[in-house]
Amino acid sequence: MPVTQWSALAQADADALIAFAQRLVQTPSLPGHEEEVARLVEQEMCQLGYDAVTVDPAGNVVGWIRGDAGPPLMFNAHMDHVDPGDLSSWPHPPYSGAIVDGMLWGRGSVDMKGALAAMVYAGGLIQRHHLPLPGDLIVAAVVMEEGGGVGTHELLRHVRPALCVVGESSAGCVMRGHRGRTEFLARVVGRPVHASMPELGANPHYPMARFLARLETLPMEADAVFTGASVAPTLYRTDQSSPNVTPGEVRLTLDWRSLPSQRMEQVAAQLEALLREGLAADFQAEVCIVQNRYVTYTGRTVELPASFPSFLLPMDHWLVQGAQRTLSQALDRAVAIDVWRFATDGGQIAALGIPTIGFGPGDPKVVHTNHEHIAVTALVDALAGYAALASEMVRAPL
């Protein structure tokens, strides 16, 4: 298909696409509360003529467009969003879906209801115009990505695509990977006493403080693509609520950003050795990966480690090159190849051996801020891009 036609086809659907993205933004869907947005996605897929639309036990909405016998391609977008914070601090209310000067405002407009709307409409566009589809297209709208990756974890139990495009914002680039993210919990247990007689106890603040000082100068593995792994202490808690009692236990959360080569069990052991360095016999100390328990809006309980893998496809991987070529032709502009700064559901998809890339509209720098907004032209651009990727990109044989 000649260059301009993808944009023209997308342009013809622009009003409906933008209105759908606006309805999604106007419908709050914090993690575990995506029911209403899920219903909107399901209805839209049905109206757009998807061959099958299912809602799985975790509440993920999965739409199918049947294609030829080639490898099935999944478009992956999450339906939840982070908390909007102080509502009055937004230039336009976070659930208004206001369109001002060509910008759609609101929580989730970039992360990632804009991409979700464009992916849903890409399936509809292909179906309505009977465009070629080398293999099935699976459009997955998942729950509870923010902080947990729960929806995609549950989805992959029953849906196994051969390749995947994650729609997290990429500023129009093709993303080939990101660092991983793991939460570690460092615990030191001592002996609590009346704070007037501290010499009788074993105060765990001190060994934890020495650990923090050592952590600050811990050599981190370097890397040319991601610039290196990193670690940041985030939360700190004690087991006491009285200011005149020394704690029996302190807990420190660490946010670790990993490289593809790093094994998190090894990192935990390394951190535990650092914590135990010179530890007096009065104390016990350990470092483990945080385990979380989630309940989806459908009532399903899921326990998962707070550990999200890194992934990286080589620059010359056929999917990276194929996506760049397809997108630059379809959108008639240069499309760069890059990596994300943040972690996505792509890590757990790639960890199953499924080649995965990212392509999503909007500026990643406004994500999780109180000025999240997206150009409506970027939504139309994304629709053209997704439709071209599904229909035209050469899919390597299984």
Ligand SMILES: [Zn+2]
């Ligand atoms: Zn996101």
